[in-house]
Amino acid sequence: EAKRDPGTSYRFYDRHLHVSAGYQLRLEADLRTALRGRELELYYQPRIDLATEEVRGVECLLRWNHPERGLVGPDEFIPVAERSGLIVPIGYWVIEQACQRLQESADLGFPGLVFAVNLSFRQFHDRKMTETIFRIIFNANVDTSLLELELTESAMMHDPEYAQRCLRELNQLGISFALDDFGTGFSSLSNLQHLPISLVKIDKSFVQELGHSADAEHIIRAIISLAHSLQISVVAEGVETEGQLEFLRQQHCDEIQGYYYARPMPWHDLVQFLRSRGQSACLQR
Ligand code: C2E
Ligand code: MG
Ligand code: MG
Numbered sequence: 001e002a003k004r005d006p007g008t009s010y011r012f013y014d015r016h017l018h019v020s021a022g023y024q025l026r027l028e029a030d031l032r033t034a035l036r037g038r039e040l041e042l043y044y045q046p047r048i049d050l051a052t053e054e055v056r057g058v059e060c061l062l063r064w065n066h067p068e069r070g071l072v073g074p075d076e077f078i079p080v081a082e083r084s085g086l087i088v089p090i091g092y093w094v095i096e097q098a099c100q101r102l103q104e105s106a107d108l109g110f111p112g113l114v115f116a117v118n119l120s121f122r123q124f125h126d127r128k129m130t131e132t133i134f135r136i137i138f139n140a141n142v143d144t145s146l147l148e149l150e151l152t153e154s155a156m157m158h159d160p161e162y163a164q165r166c167l168r169e170l171n172q173l174g175i176s177f178a179l180d181d182f183g184t185g186f187s188s189l190s191n192l193q194h195l196p197i198s199l200v201k202i203d204k205s206f207v208q209e210l211g212h213s214a215d216a217e218h219i220i221r222a223i224i225s226l227a228h229s230l231q232i233s234v235v236a237e238g239v240e241t242e243g244q245l246e247f248l249r250q251q252h253c254d255e256i257q258g259y260y261y262a263r264p265m266p267w268h269d270l271v272q273f274l275r276s277r278g279q280s281a282c283l284q285r
């Protein structure tokens with residue numbers, strides 16, 4: 001959500017309204033400071049397995065604790081970070097932080113929790129990507145089978161040969177891949193069948209159309225059945241209502257993620273959340 005500045009008519013860091021060079025530079029400078037000064041923080045949103053009703057894993061979502069503006073969401077600063085190239089060091093910081101939490105989660109009594117991290121287009125095409133990720137996971141000494149990277153169709157399909165090489169290299173280290181925001185691009189799952197993708201995330205725009213549009217139902221059904229025929233699991237994003245949940249359950253969707261179950265939350269809240277539900281968190285609320 002864009003934060004509205006109550007005293008003025010503009011929105012903070014709006015990528016459509018504020019395109020002046022000076023503005024960009026200011027935001028970039030702020031972001032550099034943020035990266036150095038520990039203003040960035042990861043929030044964690046649980047992902048629930050519909051068959052076992054357990055928390056399978058969490059998606060790591062970046063937040064910026066801006067000293068004057070409060071909590072700023074990624075939709076407001078990632079486009080700028082992407083344009084300036086700052087997304088590359090920021091993205092590596094995110095992976096390091098996720099690995100650290102992954103280690104901690106086992107010590108806290110939650111082994112087997114999957115940590116999913118988003119990789120942007122620019123980051124994926126960084127020349128040193130595979131070698132840097134290799135170094136990070138080597139230093140962190142984590143169980144790489146619990147690390148999942150989320151990429152969008154456009155990041156994967158821009159240069160399919162490159163994508164295939166990188167995904168295979170990282171997959172050989174144990175890392176798995178999810179296709180994020182599926183359905184919003186124009187590629188088809190069959191384009192992706194040669195890539196080591198184990199999960200598809202249905203974009204929340206389809207989930208939120210459930211009950212309002214028969215097309216959304218048909219699209220979701222088709223995605224689930226095609227993914228399953230390719231041995232790919234499906235996560236539905238943006239599940240907010242019981243009705244959406246029930247539809248997805250009937251369609252044998254594997255996992256759900258959404259406000260219905262839990263919002264993204266700071267690490268300490270996540271630990272409380274997991275504890276309060278015991279190891280096998282269930283859907284009772
Ligand atoms: P995404 O990867 O598709 O993440 C899911 C987004 O949906 C998150 O938004 C999450 O808070 C939101 N969401 C989850 N459940 C619900 C729901 O029930 N209703 C609604 N309305 N929204 C829900 P968020 O955290 O604002 O992140 C937005 C996007 O920013 C992410 O979309 C991802 O593309 C990007 N992003 C976030 N963190 C990172 C990061 O560390 N690196 C990169 N490169 N991108 C990131
Ligand atoms: Mg994602
Ligand atoms: Mg998504």
Ligand code: MG
Nearest residue numbers: 180181203204
């Ligand atoms: Mg998205």
